[in-house]
Structure formats: C-alpha cells, structure tokens
Amino acid sequence: MRPIRFAILALTAALSIGATKPAAPAPRGNWLTTVAVSPNGSHLLGNPAAPVKLVEYVSYTCSHCAHFQREAEMPLQISYVQPGKVQVEVRHLVRDPIDMTVAMLTNCGTPARFYLNHSLFLRNQDNWMARVNSASEAQRARWNNGDTVARMRAIAGDLGFYGMMAQRGYDRQTLERCLADPAMTKRLVAQTTRAQTDGVEGTPSFMINGVLLTATHDWQSLNTQLQARF
Template identity: 60%
Template sequence: MPHRLLKLVALAGMAALSAAATKPAPKAAVNWNAAVAVTPAGSHVLGNPGAGVKLAEYVSYTCPHCAHFEIEASGPLKLAYVRSGKVSVEVRHLVRDPVDLTVAMLSNCGPKDRFFVNHGMFMRAQGTWMKPLLTASAAQRSRWTTGDLAARNRAIAADLKLYDMMATRGYDRPAVDRCLADGAMAQRLAQQTQDAQNAGVSGTPSFAINGALLAGTHEWTTLRPQLDAAL
C-alpha cells in the first residue's frame, strides 16, 4: 500500500476514535420510585417532581380502606405510573384520632427517604398492630389521651408494640421517642388535616389529581381510569 494511502487510513482511524471518545454517554434511566421530596406543608412526594400528573392521596392510618388501598394499589402505581416519570404520588395526612397521630408521627420519623417504606409498613400491618385496640383497658385508653404529647404517644407506641415495628426499620427507642415528642411535626400534621378538610375531604382515602378533588373516588378500581384519562 502506498505511503500516502497508509497515512490517510491512519488519519481516518484516529478521527473515528476521537469522535467515539467525545460522544456523550447515554443517560442512565432515572429510578423515579426512589425519588422522594417534601412539600412546604411537610407531606411526602414520590416520583418525578416535574410529572404532568400529580396524584395526592389523603390517608389515615386507622382507616381500614386506606390499608386496603395500599395493599392493592401501591404496586401498580409504582410500576405502571410513577416509574415512567409521568405520575407523582403525594401522601397527605388526615389525622382522625390519637392512635392515628402516633402512627403518622412514626411514619414521618427520620430522613425523607424513609417515609414511604415506613408508611407501607404501617398500612400493610394495620390488622396486626390495631388488634390491641379491641382489648385495651380503660386505664390504657386514659393514658392515650391525657398528659403531654410525648407521654400520650409513648403510651400508644408501647401498648400497640409500635416500638418493635420501628426496630425492624433500624430505629432505636431514643430515636423513636424523639419523634414522638416532636411538637413541630404534630403541628404540621394538624395543619395537613385542616387543609384536607378545607379542601372538602370528608373521608379517607380520598384523592386529587392536579389539585382537583375526585368525587366518589375511594378505591383503586375507580381511581385508575381517572389516572389513565389524565395522562
């Protein structure tokens, strides 16, 4: 091969290598099911903050229908809607009673990235940790409603074995007690409850899509078609 031709081939090869080296690597897919944000009101949002469809879920931890929704819908929501980045899910609290408040404070305990796993744990095990409510003595119930915030919450957490549940998530008792005594958190939950009531929420679970409360929608079978229509 003539010297000039060899030189041209070498230059072409170098140019190809240079182009390959400067070509940007493909972007890794974002795992939106691991993306958690906190709103100014203190509620937690799962998914793409720029999602075109924003689903808000109003929940109470002592609401059996909320537990049923979590078991039935959390998987399909994450796999078919949140993962794509098209839908985000925000959990807003509507606190109904002292037990509900205690569990809500435990779900919100710790870094924001722990919220949805804590939330799912309490919802899915609701049938277990709520059983002692059926046999609680008058003295126990009195401790749940008298004394300061920390004392009430600690009594509920002990009687319903919520400390044991939090231990499975890596929380020791001092960490749990700090959350149970967090007056600012309790105030945020109370404000979320008031905001939900002001928005017209009268029962849980209830849902809003892009700020519009959905009438007559309290379960996955009626929510899913409305999500699909919003996409």
C-alpha cells in the same frame, strides 16, 4: 370510605412549624427512589415534572386506607410512578391520638425513609388494630389523658410500634425524640386543617392536578381516573 374526625387538632396550639428542604431529584428512570418534602411537610414520590400530580389523603386508623395500600401500592408504582408519568403526594388527615402517633412515627427520619414506614403501618394495620380493639380500660385512659407526648409514647408501647420500627432500623431513643417533636406535630395538624379547606370528607380521598376527585375512594376507581389522563 371512613368519615374524618378532627378532634385531635386542639392538642397542638402554639407549636411552630419548621422548614424542610426537598430532596434533590434522582437520575431519570429512578423515580421510585425520588422523594421530596413539600413546604407543609407532605411527602412526594416520583418525577417532579410528571404530567399528573396525584395527592392521597390518608388516615392510619382507616381500614379503607389500609386496603387501598395493599391493593394499589405495586401497580401504582410500577405503572405510573416508575415510568415518570405520575408523582404521588401523601397528605395526612389526623383523626385521633393513635392516628397522630403513627403519623409521627412514619415521618421520623430522613424523607427517603417515609414511604417504607408508611407502607409498614398500613400493611400491618390488622395486627396492631387488633391490639387497639382488645386494649384495657387502663390502657385507653393512658392514651386519652394527660401530657400529649406521654400519651403517644404509651400508644407506641402498648400497640407494639417500637418493635415495628425496630425492623426498619430505628432505636427507641430516636423514636421518642420524634414523638416529642412539636414542629412535626404542627405540620401534621396543618395538613389536617388543609384537608378541611380542600373539602375532603373521608379517607382515602384523592386529588389529581389540584382537583378533588368525587366518588373515588379505591384503587379500581382511581386507576380509571389515571388511565383517562394518558
């Protein structure tokens, strides 16, 4: 588990949040394609009437979150989401400009596109984090100084994010519009602030039916908690 830093919160003062309508539920048995959006902008996957509501708090620059995604994505979906037993909600904990840039890109487009965007960045984290670690001083200066939108666009360009999202059918103009969306930024910051209120101290962390789980930061320990509910 990696500790959370909330230094990026200051960059979005005075932005407004936009309302988002939840998607209509899919027919029973098709829960892996049932995606809705909460009033605070987080994405929910699965049966809205599932007896277990699982919340995952994630930061894209967190190596433990990437490990969890690779290990847990398939068994969580097949064993719990697909049968309609668990609905999964992803909430963002934004820690730095790179994390914010990735979160803005995963949230770009219709709600149905979110979970594959989310998986793309976490499963490929080693590749783009290698670029972070080898970045020049000039690149890092562009990422941390000046206009917020320009900083995120520089991060997206330097770390190859535009090319990654092109694999998902996004053109650069669409992505740049998303990076410049103040309402989206506001929603992501609000989720980070809410995590503080929830008592989250690191990522990944999990909540089941409104209760924050202690000592549960990997798939093995989370699966044990889920199995105890059935």
